[in-house]
Every structure is written in structure tokens, then in C-alpha cells.
Amino acid sequence: MSTRLITPLDKYIAGEFTRIFSVTIMGFPVLVFVIDLVDNLRKYQEKGLTAKALALSYLYWIPDTLFMIMPAAVLFATVFSIGTFTRYSEITAAKASGISFYRFIAPIVVMATFAMGLDLVFSEVAPPANAERLKLLAGTSSNAMDDRYNFAFASDEGRVYRVYTLSVREKTLNDVEIEERGGPRRPGLLISAKRGHWTAQRGWTLQSGVLHVIPNETADLAVSFDSLVDRRLKETPQELRATERDPAEMRFAELTRFIKALERSGADVNTLKVERMLKIAIPVTCLIIALFGAPLATSSQRGGAAYGIAVSLATTVFFLVLIQLTKAIGGKGLISPDMAAWIPNLLVGSFAIILLARVRT
Template sequence: MVGQVLDRYTLKEFAGPFFACLAGFTVMLLSSIVFELTDLIVARQMPFPTVLQLLIYKLPMILVLALPVAVLFGILLSLGRLAKDSELTVMRVTGRSFPRIALPLFLAAAVVSAATFYLNETVVPAANHKAENLYRQAVFRDAIPQLDANVFLQGPQGRTIYVGEVERAKRLLKHIMIFEQAEGAAGSPYPALLTAKRGTYAEGIWRLEDGVRLTFDADGYVREEVAFSVLEVTMAQGEEELLGEQKTTSEMTRKELADTIKLFQKSGANMDPFVVEYHLKLAIPLAALIWSFAAAPLAIPAARSGRFYGVVASIAVAFIYYVAMALCRSLGGNGVMPPVLAAWLPTLVFGILGLVLLARADHI
């Protein structure tokens, strides 16, 4: 009974700074997006309803970034306050170890991690896709729609399209791959593959140059290989309709990414950047739980240094983690580091550090 009362009391202390940080960090990130849109608002006179729509669509992604920081902030300030007022000492007198005192906070962090994963997997991709389409419409309202490099498009007749480089001024495409689900060899589950070193696009026609068309047998081996100097492919879609299906990794679920990686790896394409993003979609939501292990023991020194220490420590931990994540993402995407290790390294390091600090917390 006493234990339940203490657990509820600890969670109540945590809730205040958690929601305060969540609101503050969310507003700050939304403000940064508004700042980025200033040029569009002024130069292209983007209407306020469109700006509001963009912010609403960006909100789920912002929450995915803000929730772990709010957990970190909430734990540091709540346990720091309890330690400063000697309430932590009183709890320990009842026979509770420090990890047991912090257990309700770890459970809260686990719930936040699960909610973040659900949000990141079900809401964020669709919201990001709508935001990007809305942004493209606003930017290219009076101009030619533009393809982007390193994105996937779902074309007509079951085609999946990847473009490595785009020279927009010339409407020139480079390193093109087109998987044709409907054009595979008879009896084979594998799609036909078109690759081309370059190509151009206009009015629904893609003119591919210096390429190869491959079909595969039932075991995945090349059955037929036909080289071509020029090949015209009819997309049967206007550019605006086709570009509406253009997706970056932030607009894809883990399942969509996994299917895309599996499909394109058959062609020998370098999918390291996409493997990194696939694993980050799980690693980033876990940050809330991982950070909680480090935040709890760090709250004890915070009691001696004051509330300001907790705020600074929260910012420092979040900054170091996100910088490390960005660095590892780049290293993994460029083949310097194995992509799976690159995605998980910051989370593993922080997790191990947190568990070591937690094991020593009763001796601090």
C-alpha cells in the first residue's frame, strides 16, 4: 500500500515537468518550421490555412522528437526535486533501492516509447507525405513540378521507380531503376528490371538511355539480359499525379521500407542509407526508455546543483544523442560503418552508460 502511494507520488512529480517540456519543445520546433516557411509566406503569399495545414501535418513528427526529450527533462527535474528536499532519502529509509524508486518512471518511459513507435509507424509517414505534397504544391504552383533524387515513386502498371540524381534545369535523370511487376518472366515471382545511366522526362514519357532490361527465373537468377541505347517508357500519368506518389524514407513505414529494400537489393543497388533509416524507425522511439536509465541517476547530482543543472543536463544529453545519431546516419549511409550498427550505436552506448550509472546509483 505504501509502495503504491510512493509510486503515484513519484509519477505525479514527473508529470508536471514532462508535459511542460513537451509543450515547450513542440512550440519551439513548430516555430522553427514557421521560420523556414517565411520565404514562402512572403514571396509566394502562402495563405494562412495552408501554413496551418503544414504545421498540423508536421506535428506528429515533432512529437516523435519531443517525447524522448520530455521524458529526460521530467525525470531529471522530478527526481532532482525529490533529492533536494530529502524526500528521496525518506523513500530509501523505507527499504527501497534507487532503481525501485525510479521504477514507475521507467515504466512511464516505456509507455512513451511504445506510443512514440506507434505514432512513428502509423501516423508520421502519412502525415509527412501529405505535408510534402502540400509543400510541393505551394512551391511549384506556378512552375514545373520537380522530381527529387533518392526517392521512390509508385508508377502505373505496378512500377516502382528509383532515381539516383536529378538535374532539374535540364530535366535530366541519372542512375534510374524501374521495377516492372507486371512484366516479369512467365512463372517467375520476380519483376523485370530496367536500369539506365540517364534519361529525360516530359509529358508522361521517360526516354531512357544506355541501359539494360533484365528478367529473372523462379530462383532469382537472370534469365534474359537485353541492352538498349534508347528506350521510351510511357508512364500514362501526368507529372503532378506521378509526383504525388513520390516518397522519401520519412514518408514510408518500416514495412514499406523493408519491402523496398528487399526489392532493390535484388538488383545489387546500394541500399545502406535505407537500411539505416529502417532501423532508426525503431531506435529513435526507444530513446525515451534508454534515456530514462541515464536520467534517473543523473538527477542526484542535480539536487546539489539546483534545477538549472537539470535543464542543462537535459539539453546536453539530447544534443549529444541527436548529433551522434546524425553522424552515425551519415557514416552508415555512406558505407563507412555497417548500416545496422550505425542506426543502433548511439542507443546502445546511451543504454549501457545508463545501466552502469543506475547500478551505481545507490552509492552516489
């Protein structure tokens, strides 16, 4: 028996998997776009979107679509390639040559791992593309939606900021009020300013305001200022506008900072925590779904292509339903949001272990 790490059989199996995987990963986005266009064409027309803007929005949507359908593409490629090997008795021939089923599917596991890495890349590429797509579909320019009004923000340092107007494009604040509660050894602070401006070098500079130092409930020392640098407000204008952004528009690190900011303000962030963890859990599904689909496909010799399509579609729908249940369970705080995001993988992984244990090697 050959002792080479990569054998001609490995190349053959990997090639068959890659062929089906490539066709699936190119065909699924087209199907998604056609369905979206049919469902929303009238809405797009009412917004006055041009054909060019609509086509560009679908171009921006490609990374997010690939991120979501990557596990399904791996499943289709696994089921159809293993199904083909089974129908033509190639797996039986490999077993007769001393190659176990687990060694036979090793190239598929390697390719699924590669797909997992690729999906992790898409999870980081998709958010900025999604942001541009949403702007296009809203009929706005890239500089629009930069203002935010009448909001409060709690900083890392324990200060509460109340802002009347934020302009991300101009990097300014208008009518700012800052409150910092005092403690046993330090006085409270209350700062009001007409304007604030952000630069990368200095951070936020407040202008035309009054600083109140409140050592106790009866004393109040007020000092007027023309300019005051607030080094405790470390968030950029884009981060201060973050509550208007969708989780799909933020990378993992951005979503983490966003969640922390909302937690400091006392907001419920359970659903967002589930969304954040899904950015990792969905790519890992590529590997788990391959281990699930490989033994399942060995029983497809009679059903042929129809069986493969049915199994793949049913599993995909089941997984999507699980994700929605995951968001609901984690969002309600019934279990840890991070754990909730892994429920689909845990269930599918458990089935995969059972099927792999029962397969004839």
C-alpha cells in the same frame, strides 16, 4: 512494508513525472514550429503559401515532431522529477523506509516504457502526414508529383523494366521495355509495349507490344500482342514511384520494400537502412534515456532547475549529434547500417549502467 504492486508513492512519482512530461511534450513542438517559421518565413512567402496552408503544414508536422522529441521529453521529465525528489529529501526518506533507489524509480521506468510504445505509434503515423506536409510546402495539390520519367526498375523475378512515363494517378505506363536474361534451360525475353495499365484485380496489363523470345544469340522469335498480363511485376504504381519519396514519408514496411527494390537495381541503400532502423531505435531511447537521467539527476540538489535544464539540453544535443554520426558511419558502410542505428542507444545505455551501479541505493 506494503506488498501492493502499486503504492501511493508510485502514484505520486508517476504523477510528478507525467505533469512535467505533458508540459514538455506540448511545449517542444511549439518551440520547433516557431524556430522553423522564423527561419523559413521568407521562403514560404516566396512560394505563395497562405496562412491556412502553412498552419495545416504544421498540423501535419506534429506526429513527426513528437516522434523525434519524445526521448527528450522523457529525459526532461526524469531529470526534473528526480531532481525535485532529491532536493526535498524524498528519496532519502524512501531509502530510510526500506525502499531502494531502483524501486523508487520503477514508476518512471514504467512511464518511459509507455512513452516508448507511444513513440512507436508516432513512427507509423508520421510518414503519411509528412507526405501531405511536403506537398503543401511545395505548393502542390495532393494529385501533383504523381509522374515519373525515364527510369529503370528491377523486379523480384530478375526482370529489368525501363519506363518512359509513369502516372500514379492514372495508373498507367507509357513506352515500356522489359528484359529478362536467359539461362541454360530457358530462353531470354525482351518485351516492348506502348502502354501499360494497372488494376487491383489483374495487376499490370501491357498493350500494343511485341514479345521477343531469344533462345540463343542468333535466334529471335517475335510475337505481336494487343494485350499481355505481366504477373511478375507485382509493384503498385505508388511503389514504382517510390524513388522520389523521402524516407520520412514511408512507414517501416514501406521503407523495407523500397530498400529491397533499390537493392535489386544496384543502388546504395546503407543510409536508408539506418533511417529504417532508427524508426525503432529512437523509441527505445525513451526507456534508455530514463535509466540514464534518473541517477544523473540525484546530484542536482544544489544546481536546481538550472542544473536540470543544462543536463537535459546537453544530453539531447549529444544524442542528436550521435544520430548524425550514426547516419554518416552507417551510410559509408564502415559498419552494418542496422548496428549503426543502435550506436547512440548503446553509448547512452553503457553510461546508464555505470551511473546506476554507482548510485547509493
